[in-house]
Amino acid sequence: MKIVIIENPRPLSIEHYNDVANAPLSASLNSGYALAVARRAGWDVGYLDLSASHQSEQTMAGQIIAQGADVILVHWVYSWGHEATVRAVLARVKREQNVMIGAFGLFPTLSRSRLPEYAPQLDFIIVGEFEQTLDDLLRSRENGDRPMAVPGLAHRETTYAARDVIDDLTWLPVPDDVGANCDYTTMNIAASRGCFGECSFCFISGFYSCSRRRERSVSSLEAEIEARLQRRRIDQLYFIDPTFIGHGATQRDRVAAISGIARSAAIPFGFETRVDTVDKRLFNLLAKNGASSVFLGIESGCDSVLRRINKKTTTRQISRAVHCIQESGIPLTIGFIMFEPDSTMAELAENYDFLEDLGLLSDHELTVNLLYHNQIVLYGSESWNRFEKAGRLLLDENLPFEAGYRFKHVAVARVCRTMRLMASGYFQGMERLRGKGIRQVDDAAINGVMKEAFRECIGIAENSSEQYYHHREELFLADLHSLLADSKG
């Protein structure tokens, strides 16, 4: 029997350029794990990556049908407004082939109460952590025509029963290296799953249905690195764990041991971690062992906002962690939610000063991400329920499972709009320059105009007329545009 794993079409447009940051990085390994689980269960496997496809629905459906699979499993992440295309492709496949179609991943998990109605071609949805459920499903499918009642499987003919997360992660096979991952010289890998944090905007706990972090054994990780290094050449490892480091001395020792493995293989590595796990001695060791990047989700420079989003960290902890990383010399990138939906103008100003004091607004690539980040609201998430109840959800008929929200303060919405336009202008301009092979830009001037726009907008957004505000906004956009247009190769 054969299963084919499909990446749903989701060509990225400039409007969604920044939204990618909302997707948990762990999704990049989902298809690789699904393929490896299916092969271990004795099935033939196929893989089709339609994520960047602009082909017609007919062509995509034809490619899927040509796989001749008994089960089609769609790794449906986001669709960036292409939901109807995914549905149409599945409908064509269903019309022309008698095949069982399912979906797995973050999006089907969150939207499982509405997705079967939207895409009735789906026979089942695997909810949350999928490997054990998929293994059970494939083994039971070999014994009969329809899926049996498998925990974790949402299916029209059976009552849904939740499945516990996998306790022993060494049960997992080595994931296949497939899709867009293989275009990069960085290899994504997971040393743990889940997070003990409960940040209100995050999907990790919702996906796993728990706030528990589970680590795999260091020896199984080492074996995976060895096996995957034989498949392809890479120049960096990236640990996609929601928080690579846990709390306490044992966790620090574990991470030190993992960094030792990377060092022995002479491969630099990057990772993400929580502010409250940053330790000076450990980071100095990680730097020595080849740490080449760290992503820190600091989210805000205001304690009031950190409390609102349930981050369970303070600005003092953030400053200490950022300084510690800066001193270690490991390049730092930051996750930041400048425009939290209930933000006040005073909080925006506080955020700006905080970032400036930490020296984080000196590089335009980082500045643009810090001064504008779009928090998207996904159907089925806590934020969706909250904004819907408060009458603040902004629906768009082209995006059936995504929404915006109404800011609590109109002036904050104004500044957010300006920074969204600045960020889009920046991304589009940089993309154009890259397309022309131009690499040299006036870094300081571009960074300066982004910062100046933000500073001036928070100064005038509350009290100026729409006409005057709009006029200033246009001037900043024009400045940015001409700086990018003046760049030479």
Ligand code: SF4
């Ligand atoms: S610390 Fe990061 S991964 Fe953990 S819940 Fe918060 S945002 Fe999510």
